[in-house]
Amino acid sequence: GENVEQHPSTLSVQEGDSAVIKCTYSDSASNYFPWYKQELGKGPQLIIDIRSNVGEKKDQRIAVTLNKTAKHFSLHITETQPEDSAVYFCAAGRGGGGADGLTFGKGTHLIIQP
Amino acid sequence: NAGVTQTPKFRILKIGQSMTLQCTQDMNHNYMYWYRQDPGMGLKLIYYSVGAGITDKGEVPNGYNVSRSTTEDFPLRLELAAPSQTSVYFCASSFGQFEAFFGQGTRLTVV
Numbered sequence: 001g002e003n004v005e006q007h008p009s010t011l012s013v014q015e016g017d018s019a020v021i022k023c024t025y026s027d028s029a030s031n032y033f034p035w036y037k038q039e040l041g042k043g044p045q046l047i048i049d050i051r052s053n054v055g056e057k058k059d060q061r062i063a064v065t066l067n068k069t070a071k072h073f074s075l076h077i078t079e080t081q082p083e084d085s086a087v088y089f090c091a092a093g094r095g096g097g098g099a100d101g102l103t104f105g106k107g108t109h110l111i112i113q114p
Numbered sequence: 115n116a117g118v119t120q121t122p123k124f125r126i127l128k129i130g131q132s133m134t135l136q137c138t139q140d141m142n143h144n145y146m147y148w149y150r151q152d153p154g155m156g157l158k159l160i161y162y163s164v165g166a167g168i169t170d171k172g173e174v175p176n177g178y179n180v181s182r183s184t185t186e187d188f189p190l191r192l193e194l195a196a197p198s199q200t201s202v203y204f205c206a207s208s209f210g211q212f213e214a215f216f217g218q219g220t221r222l223t224v225v
Contacts, residue, residue, distance in 0.1 A: 001173070009154075032212060043118075043204055043216035044157070051212075089156060095211035101147050101172055102214065104156035 002027040004092050006105025014113050019080055021108045023090035024072045032095030033066060033073045034102065038087045047088075048075070051095070077110075085112045116140055118217035120205050126223045127195040135190040135220050137205030143215075145208045146188040147172075148180065150201040151219075157204065163188055195224045 003026040013019045025033075031052035036044035050057045050064045050073065057064050061080075066073040077084055087109050091102040121136045139146065144165045149157040149172075159172030163182040177199060179191040188207075192199060202221050208214040 004156075006156075034212075034214070036216075041219075043218045046213060046215070049213065093211060100170070101149075101159040101162050102157075103173075104149075104158075106154060106156040 002030055002092055002103040004090060004103050004105045006090050006108060008108060009106065010109045010111070012111040012113055013080055015080055015082060017080055019075075019077045019084070019110055021075045021088055021090070021110070022072060023074070023092075023105050024070075025092040025103075026071065027092065027094075028071070029094055030092040030103075032093045032102075033064070034091050034093075035062075035064060035075050036089045036091065036104075038089065038107075040086075044089060080110075080112050082112050082114065085110060118205055118207055118215055120203075120217035120220050122220060123218065124221045126225060127192075129195060129197065129224060131195050132191070132193050133195070133222075135192075135203055135205075135222075137188045137190070137217060138186050139188075139205075139207040139215075140186065141207060141209070141215070142185060143207035143209045144185065145211060145214075146182065147206045147208075147214065148178070148188070148190045149204045149206065150174065151204060152201050160190065160203075192222075197224050200224045 034049035063076045090105045093102040147162045148160040161180040206214040206216045
């Protein structure tokens, strides 16, 4: 089955700096890569996703890049703000093919220092 | 539009007791999922459903059962609760296999 590795487990950055979280996956059949943000006591919230026919996608301060050859994808947050503090999860799945859900990384606790 | 609603939010069970975690969605999504989240371990898929009347096992199905009699509802049943089932449970739904929306979770403790 799919295996997703996520690094780092904790990331502390100064407010206004950029943050980068990296993930690798093992199943070459995976073609859908979402990122979720989870605040304390809440469910995961989809913040951005990318499909395998695209190398990069951007939405305001958030961007995701995908390298299918190397089987890795990354989340980039620029101009970080206090409200960006949360746990971020990457995931991989076979959207449009198998219906067997997503495989998640173990999460990155992002801390924005004032 | 409430999205994905889970009840209860918290529950304490004694070993061997049974309970049903409720999940309902009002987005007319065909796919629904149950995940469990353990500290520092991400989310693991328990069961999923691609439509009413169709369910299948995920990565960690042992000790759980599901049913999908309607598009809206996807309850998760624990028959004989064990301490290893202490976790936070999340229900999710999607239209197709993209853009899954999650509920707020049920925090279950088995003592």
